[in-house]
Amino acid sequence: MAVGALFKHWSLRLFAPDRILQQTYEGFKALLGFDGRCHELMAEFEVLYHEGRKEDLARTRGRYRQLAEAVAGMIAALEQMHPGIAGSLRDYFNKYDFYARLVLAPPERFLIPPFVVDHNSPAEPSLVGNKSQHLLLLKHEAKAQVPDGFTITATTFDLLIEHNRLRPALDLLLAAIDLEVPLSLDEASQALMTLIRRMELPPLVAQEILAEYDRLAVTGPDEILRVAVRSSALHEDGDHSFAGQYHSLLGIDRDGLLAAYLEVLASKYTPQALLYRIHAGIGDEDAAMAVLVLVMVESVASGVLYSRDPSVTEGQSLLVHSIRGLGLPLVGGAVVPDVFVFGPESEHPTRIVAGNQRQQLVLFQGQLQEKDLAADQAATLSLTQAQAARLAAVGRELERFFVVPQDIEWAMDSEGHLFILQSRPLCRESSRTEPPAKITTNPLPAKCHPLLANAKRAAGGVALGVIRHLDRLEQAALDSATVLVTRHIAPSLVRYIDRLAAVICEQGSVTGHFATVCREFGVVLLVEATQARVLLPEGQEVTVDGDQGRVYPGKIDALLDSSRKKAKVAGSPYAAKLRSLLDHITPLHLLDPHSPEFRPQSCRSLHDIIRYAHEKAVQIMFGLGDIAAGGAASRCRKLATELPLDIYLLDVGGAFANEEQQAAIAPESLQAAPFLALWQGLSSPEIDWQSHLHFDWQGFGDMALAGGIASGGSKDFASYAVVSPEYLNLNMRFGFHFTLIDCLCGRDSRANHCQLRFAGGGGDYQGRSIRIALLRQILGRLGFEVSVRADLLDARLMGCPAGELLDVLVAVGRLLGMTKLLDMVLREEEIDSRVQLFFQKADRFHGSTTSIIP
Template identity: 30%
Template structure:
């Protein structure tokens, strides 16, 4: 329409326009601008909906930019409407400002760490202080001070101390600018920027008051344990150990002397910006402001053995003979680093909760162990020959650990992931306790111990290992020799590595599965793989030698089998895991969308159809478009009466109002109500021919019953109390001899057809757009895909975003273009209720084929060539565009 109006305003082709006075011309200009803002605002609204529904990570900056752009456009829309109407709707500015301020206030809210103590002793810590000292420190204080179990002694450096450090050194602003535009999917860029930011932090001086406070705490520990006391400096960031585990994403510095505590603290703070930490939090829906690093400093345990304990089995769902409530214990000689990062083999024990019996005992060959150095740091050494095949724990210690686990689970009321250590004297200590993520949508399968039969006729490459994350996947193998090769890991690969590592997190979004030769189901990488829903098999010996780089394989992690080639029986699309759901960024975007997307102003005749009745930005857009159309159709106030709006009686149950810009109606057309024979506009003729096809059922619904509640809702949406029996509010058509712009809205969806159809092929085009519906976003999106498939068959170039579809075709002859408009007219009537019927993607093809057979009512018949998709049960009420 905009192209055509520009042609009118810039030439003398239209006599009516040439007779306009200046005020009428300005109305045209405001109307053109209003249409541009209306279309763009709806596109931005759809883009915003996409952020929440397409299961891809997004940042708070993206949300803010989209929100600011949308609010600005809606405000401009209000300005255009008031300019067009002579200031009839000033309340629209107030409505836009009210909603805009509320949206941006919520989104611009950054996590503020309240001013408090820089350092808190362990005896003062409890779970309630998680906002001040992070989950790890708060939980260890809870274990020591309330659950009464043995833990190391120490202190916590608060999140406020980190914020104070970053602000006083000017790092906060510098880091913010550097991180703002980073693309975490570009592994190379991610690694380079993170290295730069970490170097800034390590080079910055500590505030004097923080250095003094750390020294005083270390002096207190020295008074208890001697001058050579060493501490473990551990991350305890805000948001760690919450809905997202952040397992293994931040640093721990072991065996640190008093002299080096300050530098170790900065290393841990810098790990907030490690590539894996940044990728993880962006994927999980946490902004940089949400994660502020508190640090836990506790005395080192000179460990004889260490490991991890789960008080439930996150991989046991549906696995025969394996209890989901078994206590799982992994153990290795020396410090437990190799257990939590999965870099070495570990003993594995399963303890039955009800009677403390040990139901599974796998003793690994343990060749290397980590020990404390005499000075700072740790060292690796060979395990003495007599201990290599010996269990790290006797039955008494295994049961004691399991009892600790049950006690803590009862205290917290949920399954836990616990780190523990045994000192040289045999005493057990709890080092960490956090919620145990039980995974996403675990599939049924067979335990590796059950040795399931392989798929018949398929070549097995390897069997064994342990399922760290269930599921199956197929793809080309990428054998990873070094963490430095991570940027080269291709999309869709199966990653094969010697050992598990949290460093693999930046590629989890683009790989299909993981196989490692060494690793534990209780390790950090296993936890994160379960969160991301990536099938993972660990402890599969000789994998990197038995599987060739680049070879296509099928990984069945649930059964512990690797096949050569693709095994179709096992490969199916994994359910999308929405990693961000429940995160701070997701919640903020969700709340913003509630103020943007739901459409409440449906009926223009309702009392609430006013600026004061606008409860969302979508309401304002709807109101401005409706009132703008009314002003456009009253634009004949300064013109001859014949050029005002007239009603079209077309034989379809739509209230169609027409404004003729010149030559769109016959010269003898009546001034109030016109019939089809009075329509002279070539493109409007084509569109109406399709809309009035007798096979299109505008009333009475489609042939497949909606059933139950859905049919009642559909009837209420489409019905109108008018005596003429028309559906919904007015539909508007702006026409000339070779042009039409047709706007129609039925309940919750609307469609626009804009076309120039004249003798010159190069000027001819049709643009069709469709958005909305009464059903949930999934069904509305299916209808959009169905419409797009039909348009593609009609040779339209299409674009889909959520429930919005746009099709465009150009440079066809007038005859051919009228035929396409005829089909678009049929499409308008045929698909108007299909959003309520499309409950499955597999139904789309059937409806497309039936449409091209001329079955526009989608009735069942003997010649269907197959059964049509089943009707929806109709028991779930439509959302009306609101978030589920």
């Protein structure tokens, strides 16, 4: 606290108290605004954590910045009200603000080479991503055959963002995504992808990429070298698969390589990829994109191998899925593959299920083309049993190598060479659901016939919901009980994953990327559901038995009661950050303002700082009348009234409707709702003002609050009110007691409050105590929180709507007028009857303040 500011404050308080009053009041209004915003934002953080809401970390950082600014604003406003009172509060705010920002800080990145790495040795996943690292391990340690290639590192992505100075713009767009407003996701995605596609590549990086391509071209085939450009983002193919969320571009030549690289980077910001990452709780900076470049395999057959059946808990079967040509239609769920099922360690398939393929995807002269299969090809399996057995052996070897079941993409060329294109941990239902023994233990009701049967299980479980058809899909109509029926699985379906109970697809595949995502998120998925769009009408409530491949009309309790439950998603990185952040924000330790520990040094969170600042501000306003009584005469005007009360009003914000400087102002000329409500009660005809005199309480007021004895001698016996249209601070000295009222009554009920202090009296201690007991009962019934120490009463009412608070002020005015000398005559046995009489008469005043609501 600067000495100059403190000296100025006390100089003004001595020589220009009216300016201090205005300054204090303006500071108080600002502080209350900041206080309200702080509590709104703390509530938003609580909802995010306790209700499991999701948002991008950039949005959370922005939310926290708003909170920090509001807390800092409270401290600044408190200093404006009374320089020096905040003490070391700002130091403690800076401390906890630092801790909170540290929790939310992005990971530190070192923008140093290598920017491109060849595949001549293993590399760290933090550099090349899991997908690339797995292939390098297979090549160098498992001695599996993988295509030649290289990886553009995740460091390069960070370098490009820095080189193009995009981080502020990316964060701004990410922070604008509100998952409750789907359009915001689309708009942000479009802008983000445009920024990435337009990035400038530093010449050194572009040269390194093309040099690696040229190296591959020298050792490759004589014709133009074609490569596949695939994502290998950090976190992809790890605890979260990100299956199908990013783009892969096939058949790329040298001229198109750099543009293809940028396009794969841009796919980091497709709507479905954004939504997946946000729901996985991973920050944008934590998911930097490495890109894998592999020589294309001219495959005659390709597919997906599951070293364990993902849809059967504890299942030991190995599944080989195969189609002719490139595997893109298979992982996209657009074709039904041939399936070879192998038992544990079996060298021969125990079951073969023929697929349904009429076309194959091939690379022809650098272009992807769909070609019709010849009749003999369509009628025969895409693999021989020997080839399938060979694949099964490789799958078992890779499972042993990685120690966990694997999800493997493979390709076979015309010479029978087998290439592993990808190997990642297999997402199985067993890791997210209860054992299947609990399923179908209850018999189905009689005459319970399915609407659809014989669909294939891709992700099991039982779900209840309402049918929606994809061709009529509207985002606004979706909720968490939607059963989506579709002909095929579009990539954009992932963006609705959190609102789907089940998906039923007429085509689709167990091996599709969407099936992997459904197993991750616990969404039931049925594929190969023939005529589902005909058999399942829009709008019908159904129960989907994902384990048996059936759909029943209505709610089938027998299935739902015994079904496996969706597992709770394991704690995400976002949830962990949010929990740590809340530990610095929301705990409240400063509970008792009267405790000696109620001080800045005891603050242990931002909530403590907010509480301290608010309480001190209210205490300052509670004593504001003393400044007015001390000589703020330049802007004071006496209230014109026939009552035997001398009340001087100080306007701090538009209370005087008539700006002409006159000696007195009538109540009807005031625009001061709290004061007028109190005055309505004080001037009630039931109150006798003629039989009692004033008393000089200038010295006694301060003394009474301190528990001392009046010394007398003061001639300043007037009452002072600081007023505005929404605010009242009144020091009232009448009868033989002292009353102080501080009230804010505006449109924001959360900021509204009324505080009252009552002390002194002309009777003996017993009489004053009896009157205090009466006041305590009445104020308690009016909604006040009341505390009493001897003959000193403090009461507080918080968070009351304006209309109700004005009615309370009328009652308080009546109460003050009616009890001014009761300490001399009131008997203890009369308390209950007096309380009852007070509230009987109160009915006539209820709602009478409507015309003066600000």
